[in-house]
Amino acid sequence: MHRPEQAAPAAPDEHDGIESMARRVDEFQRRIAGVRAGIQRVVVGQEPVVDQVLWALLAGGHVLLEGVPGLGKTVLVRTLARVLGLGFARVQFTPDLMPADLLGANILEEQGDGRRTWRWEPGPIFAHLVLADEINRATPKTQSALLEAMAEHQVTAGGETRPLPEPFFVLATQNPVEMEGTYPLPEAQLDRFLFKVLVPYPSEDTLQHIARLTTGAPVPEPEPQAGGEAEVREWLQLVRLVPLADDLVSQAARLVAATHPDHPQAPDAVRRYVRHGASPRGLQALVLAAKARALCQGRLNVAYEDLAAVGRPALRHRLLLNFDAEAEGVGVDQILDDVLALVKEPGGV
Numbered sequence: 001m002h003r004p005e006q007a008a009p010a011a012p013d014e015h016d017g018i019e020s021m022a023r024r025v026d027e028f029q030r031r032i033a034g035v036r037a038g039i040q041r042v043v044v045g046q047e048p049v050v051d052q053v054l055w056a057l058l059a060g061g062h063v064l065l066e067g068v069p070g071l072g073k074t075v076l077v078r079t080l081a082r083v084l085g086l087g088f089a090r091v092q093f094t095p096d097l098m099p100a101d102l103l104g105a106n107i108l109e110e111q112g113d114g115r116r117t118w119r120w121e122p123g124p125i126f127a128h129l130v131l132a133d134e135i136n137r138a139t140p141k142t143q144s145a146l147l148e149a150m151a152e153h154q155v156t157a158g159g160e161t162r163p164l165p166e167p168f169f170v171l172a173t174q175n176p177v178e179m180e181g182t183y184p185l186p187e188a189q190l191d192r193f194l195f196k197v198l199v200p201y202p203s204e205d206t207l208q209h210i211a212r213l214t215t216g217a218p219v220p221e222p223e224p225q226a227g228g229e230a231e232v233r234e235w236l237q238l239v240r241l242v243p244l245a246d247d248l249v250s251q252a253a254r255l256v257a258a259t260h261p262d263h264p265q266a267p268d269a270v271r272r273y274v275r276h277g278a279s280p281r282g283l284q285a286l287v288l289a290a291k292a293r294a295l296c297q298g299r300l301n302v303a304y305e306d307l308a309a310v311g312r313p314a315l316r317h318r319l320l321l322n323f324d325a326e327a328e329g330v331g332v333d334q335i336l337d338d339v340l341a342l343v344k345e346p347g348g349v
Helices: 014-040 047-058 073-084 099-103 140-144 146-152 204-214 229-241 246-257 268-273 280-296 304-315 323-328 332-340
Strands: 062-066 088-092 104-110 116-122 129-133 154-157 160-163 169-174 193-198 274-276
Touching (some): 014 047, 014 073, 014 229, 014 280, 047 229, 047 280, 047 304, 062 073, 073 088, 073 129, 073 169, 099 140, 099 154, 116 160, 140 146, 146 169, 193 280, 229 280, 246 304, 268 274, 280 304, 304 332
Parallel strands (some): 062 169, 062 193, 088 129, 129 169
Antiparallel strands (some): 104 116, 154 160
């Protein structure tokens, strides 16, 4: 008896995969809009700063916030931790802060039977989101204690290596280096930050809003808008799934290469004022932050405008300027404007 051939199993429908990803993007955009709104109920008039910090965190990186005291940097970081539902710790960096104060230490304890044992007491670094407040007030030795934590998401202390919670972010605030009593961060430490975000002085209208908000009835704490560490980890994975066209990879690599004064396509300003350009971490920062920005706008593709938007915060702390730049008052953002002009649609540059 002839038996009819069985149909082969249907191949996975690519359309279903695209629809599933689109649903994930829609849900992400809705949730991240709630996070942004929660932050802005407390942090007034710093929308570009809030966006840049969110892009960096979604890209899985650390952020250096620079601005004079009193601009709300600490409030921003504390509010961010609350709306994301993440564990938060604040460390006030001072000249007498020691590495053990940050990382933790073994403490000798006496038991009830008279025996003495060592107990590990973790430091404030063991949190999802760590605020390193006024990081350039501490000595270089203490600043460098953050290096392993930021790079490897682990710390070595007391003869043991201990993993940090995931996700793990360091948001450091910094006063401008020309102020008294500060220690400029070493280049190796700066390069560990995915973004350096400049916090500007608020406008007159924003100052009036701040006065009304902070001198009246207490503002209620914002409610968490994300599901804590599990959901934030999902967001980090989703960012990495955003596709990137080969031409955009080429453009990002061209931007980083053009920050080096010996590169053939380096702008005149780079050749004249830059001693050392961005490292490969600058390229990684550009690509991941551009993906995060695209996703926040509900797009599953990275555009040229995304690279241009993240260029300054991703690269400004990775360029080492020479004496001529300092003598002539040329800032790094002015130089980056010439570099970012290289970002063009296909057929340009």
